[in-house]
Amino acid sequence: MKIAVIGIGAVGSVIARELKMLDYDTVLFGRQPKSGFTISEAGEEHSYPYRIETMDAYQGGSFDVVFVAVKATALRGISQTFHHLINEETEVILCENGMGYEHYFDRPVPAVVYISGQKKNDRIEHFQDATLLIEDTSRPNIDRLITALDKHPETQLEIKKSEDFERIRYEKLLINLGINSVTALSKNTSKIFELESVAQLTRAILEEGVAIVNSEREIVSPEFVDRAMAIYKNYNPEMGTSMYYDVMADVKTEYAYIQKHLHDRKGPLETPVLDVIVTLLEAYQYKRGY
Ligand code: NDP
Missing domain, CATH: 3.40.50.720 (NAD(P)-binding Rossmann-like Domain)
Incomplete structure (x- = not known):
């Protein structure tokens, strides 16, 4: 082989x-x-x-x-x-x-x-x-x-x-959606989940993400938001994410395949938090020659 x-x-x-x-x-x-x-x-x-x-x-x-x-x-x-x-x-x-x-x-x-x-x-x-x-x-x-x-x-x-690959893949996408967004845009590691304001923002991003994923049929349980928040809070406070490291290294991020991928599928749903996140991530790499 x-x-x-x-x-x-x-x-x-x-x-x-x-x-x-x-x-x-x-x-x-x-x-x-x-x-x-x-x-x-x-x-x-x-x-x-x-x-x-x-x-x-x-x-x-x-x-x-x-x-x-x-x-x-x-x-x-x-x-x-x-x-x-x-x-x-x-x-x-x-x-x-x-x-x-x-x-x-x-x-x-x-x-x-x-x-x-x-x-x-x-x-x-x-x-x-x-x-x-x-x-x-x-x-x-x-x-x-x-x-x-x-x-x-x-x-x-x-x-x-x-056999449950679709759900697991979407849950991984949502995990990345939440933590990559807030660590990349704050340029800080998982310690930011100690701030209640960041926890609330992340929860709001996840809720919008779950609504998009489930817009045609339920793929991810709504209770996944609680599980994701518990996962983030257990991370080593010094741990970054791939998007955090990309932003710190001043290179292109994978946002088109995470945040924007979901945002492009939002249809008639209201997603005020994700709208801002996608706009800022797009602006981050605008005309930077990546
Ligand atoms: P890295 O940047 O560490 O590795 C990517 C490698 O691909 C680099 O060595 C790069 O070379 C090479 N490469 C780029 N373009 C080409 C090309 N055209 N031909 C051959 N090689 C090329 O990325 P990661 O390994 O961290 O990430 C890979 C994927 O895995 C990403 O989607 C990431 O989100 C995902 N992932 C990463 C995790 C992690 O912990 N790192 C965890 C889970 C998923 P060069 O260095 O020269 O640019």
Whole structure:
């Protein structure tokens, strides 16, 4: 079996490292060729000397499974340039937060990503988890891979299938909607949930988000808002979010696939808080050359 990982950042490096333990041909792709990467975990650093190459220079044929672990903002570009890596049977697993990018691909397999980490220059800090959740449908190449991962005594990567995938994916979107919005726009970490005003604002964002998700049928229970607020309050106060780190690093955010994705689907619903959030996130990257 041939496997590709595109995007060797916080998420992709952990996927790549674990897949490299299997007896498969796994090829890693980045924006620039490199001779390896370093992951730090619980204060210990390990370097992995796996070659990273560029997609355009690759002439080794197509893959059975391709993991795409770039930011959602890079997906459209990948979908237009990776045709030589895929065939009709290739399973393309999209390891991104957010929604609304699936149509760039022919037969995508979106995954809910439970891998927490952060890329800082050339070093990746892996905080916790190595799980991808996908919909419970028959995908022969992925099924073979799941069996191989399950049988391997050391690999930590788990690909789990869920019959409740739609709800879980929307709940992850809503979790990101709430916390990414307030941490990015305040440029502060999870400690802001100690402020009652921030908690109230976040609750209002979530209530609007749940109303949009449930506008045609109930997918997420309204009680999810309480659960999400409890989750935020349990986070380490120093923990940021991907959108917070993007804003701090002055780079483009994934807001088009989180806040704007929901806002574009609000229909006749009144969403005064989300209206402001989307306007400010759009203004943040306006004419900044991203
Ligand atoms: P990173 O920025 O750490 O990694 C993305 C990687 O993709 C970078 O190494 C980047 O290279 C590379 N890349 C960008 N464009 C291309 C390209 N055209 N070809 C090949 N490689 C490319 O992002 P994350 O890993 O943090 O995030 C990936 C996705 O996972 C996002 O959607 C994020 O929201 C989601 N996610 C992240 C979590 C986390 O804890 N980090 C948790 C759950 C989900 P370069 O550095 O050169 O730009």
